[in-house]
Amino acid sequence: MDTTCTFVLFGATGDLSRRMLFPSLYSLHAEGFLRDDQGIVGTSHRSSEDDAFRAQVRAWVKERVGEHYDDSVSDDFAKRISYISVDANHSEDFRRLRERLDEYECEEIVFYLSTSPSIFGAVCQGLKANGFSRAPNRIVVEKPIGSDLASNIEINETVAEAFSEDRTFRIDHYLGKETVQNLIALRFGNRIFEPLWNAQAIESVQITIAETVGAEGRGGYYDEYGAIRDMVQNHLLQLVCLVAMEPPTSLSADSVRNEKVKVLRSLAPITPENVEQKTVRGQYEGGYDETGGKASTYKEDVENEDSDTESYVAIAAEVENWRWAGVPFYLETGKRMAERNTQIVIRFREVPHSIFGAETNPNELIINLQPEERITLQIMNKKPGLTAEGMPLQELGLNLSLAEHHSARRRIAYEQLILDALNDNPALFVQRDEQEAAWRWIDGIVGAWKAKDMRPAGYRSGSMGPASKHSLTERNDHSWYV
Ligand code: BG6
Numbered sequence: 001m002d003t004t005c006t007f008v009l010f011g012a013t014g015d016l017s018r019r020m021l022f023p024s025l026y027s028l029h030a031e032g033f034l035r036d037d038q039g040i041v042g043t044s045h046r047s048s049e050d051d052a053f054r055a056q057v058r059a060w061v062k063e064r065v066g067e068h069y070d071d072s073v074s075d076d077f078a079k080r081i082s083y084i085s086v087d088a089n090h091s092e093d094f095r096r097l098r099e100r101l102d103e104y105e106c107e108e109i110v111f112y113l114s115t116s117p118s119i120f121g122a123v124c125q126g127l128k129a130n131g132f133s134r135a136p137n138r139i140v141v142e143k144p145i146g147s148d149l150a151s152n153i154e155i156n157e158t159v160a161e162a163f164s165e166d167r168t169f170r171i172d173h174y175l176g177k178e179t180v181q182n183l184i185a186l187r188f189g190n191r192i193f194e195p196l197w198n199a200q201a202i203e204s205v206q207i208t209i210a211e212t213v214g215a216e217g218r219g220g221y222y223d224e225y226g227a228i229r230d231m232v233q234n235h236l237l238q239l240v241c242l243v244a245m246e247p248p249t250s251l252s253a254d255s256v257r258n259e260k261v262k263v264l265r266s267l268a269p270i271t272p273e274n275v276e277q278k279t280v281r282g283q284y285e286g287g288y289d290e291t292g293g294k295a296s297t298y299k300e301d302v303e304n305e306d307s308d309t310e311s312y313v314a315i316a317a318e319v320e321n322w323r324w325a326g327v328p329f330y331l332e333t334g335k336r337m338a339e340r341n342t343q344i345v346i347r348f349r350e351v352p353h354s355i356f357g358a359e360t361n362p363n364e365l366i367i368n369l370q371p372e373e374r375i376t377l378q379i380m381n382k383k384p385g386l387t388a389e390g391m392p393l394q395e396l397g398l399n400l401s402l403a404e405h406h407s408a409r410r411r412i413a414y415e416q417l418i419l420d421a422l423n424d425n426p427a428l429f430v431q432r433d434e435q436e437a438a439w440r441w442i443d444g445i446v447g448a449w450k451a452k453d454m455r456p457a458g459y460r461s462g463s464m465g466p467a468s469k470h471s472l473t474e475r476n477d478h479s480w481y482v
Pocket residue numbers: 211230231
């Protein structure tokens with residue numbers, strides 16, 4: 001096919017490409033979002049031929065998209081795909097890549113690095129040496145972009161030697177999720193929330209990302225990173241930003257990202273003096289998995305008997321600015337928890353004076369991001385029926401189930417992000433200064449853990465995390481939402 005616009009995927013035979021990237025590209029193709037002249041070139045160090053690779057991609061896609069798979073659509077999709085093996089450390093391979101791309105007379109190339117960051121430098125140099133780093137070509141980079149601030153800066157500098165910041169797209173796949181974007185719509189597309197969205201009306205914010213899976217299968221990476229770097233530095237802090245940021249002036253990339261970075265810079269540092277009061281680390285022990293079978297321990301999963309990496313972390317964070325001063329943001333994420341659940345709970349303050357002779361429950365706005373996409377507002381009502389005296393109340397939820405309102409299939413978060421990268425729209429990607437501010441805060445926590453020799457507490461697989469997590473909220477007379 002004649003292509004003038006090409007998507008070049010490094011790491012094309014890796015796990016992310018199989019499970020997420022090719023299925024996303026297929027869906028974009030099937031729904032007509034790809035330009036007619038959009039080509040897709042897979043590269044990895046493995047050798048393969050175009051036809052064999054196309055067949056492999058079709059099998060991956062079929063497995064992932066299930067009932068939405070269509071053979072004839074897949075025939076057309078496969079025509080877009082070609083393959084070339086590239087070893088990032090061989091300059092000769094980049095020359096071959098250039099020759100191949102020259103055949104296509106590409107006007108615009110999006111390079112997507114779904115590889116280990118250890119080869120980002122070599123790939124960027126190879127691309128630059130062959131004239132690929134010129135505008136309008138862009139680069140998309142996957143996490144982990146470093147394991148602390150220093151290594152993050154180093155990687156970003158390496159990439160910056162080839163691609164300018166406005167042409168560097170850093171992925172946080174949470175930003176591609178429908179419901180995460182919906183947070184922006186909820187906050188800024190409705191008048192009713194904004195007057196209440198502050199410390200005067202809100203008592204606390206809780207953000208939980210609980211997973212049932214463990215660290216099995218990716219022990220080497222995970223054991224080095226732990227929950228704080230794997231989930232908090234990126235996904236959890238992005239959710240904090242969307243909940244806490246000031247209204248941006250527009251939806252433009254700069255407006256939104258500049259507001260997010262201000263939130264990250266306002267996070268109160270966690271230090272050796274307060275780390276024991278403000279954080280909890282946990283590591284799962286045995287127990288039972290979702291099917292009732294005996295679950296392995298974290299140490300078994302990562303094959304490291306001495307590991308003291310956390311698979312669970314809870315933090316009482318504070319956003320120190322006028323809007324949020326004094327409102328705890330309780331953040332929590334863990335593997336092998338009782339259920340898969342990503343949710344944000346905005347707990348409002350109690351009514352200043354109860355006329356009912358009994359306490360009323362504070363209102364809560366509960367935003368469920370996954371597995372269900374639901375928004376619930378808990379409000380107090382009169383209990384129906386006759387009463388001889390007083391007015392008994394009950395708490396009920398106003399429920400908006402997003403699934404009921406759009407019957408469309410559930411998208412892979414990468415679909416939106418790949419589409420945006422192809423359309424040169426960086427709004428849902430992470431800016432360098434945002435990332436650096438996040439790492440600075442995370443480095444503070446990791447350093448404080450080290451200084452205090454704070455080891456993870458054990459928790460049972462399939463539980464809600466370590467019991468000590470309650471001390472974080474109880475200290476402020478609060479409790480975790482269950
Ligand atoms: C990834 C983490 O970034 O996000 C994984 O590396 C985690 O450890 C995953 O399981 C969670 O993503 P999702 O979309 O399943 O919530």
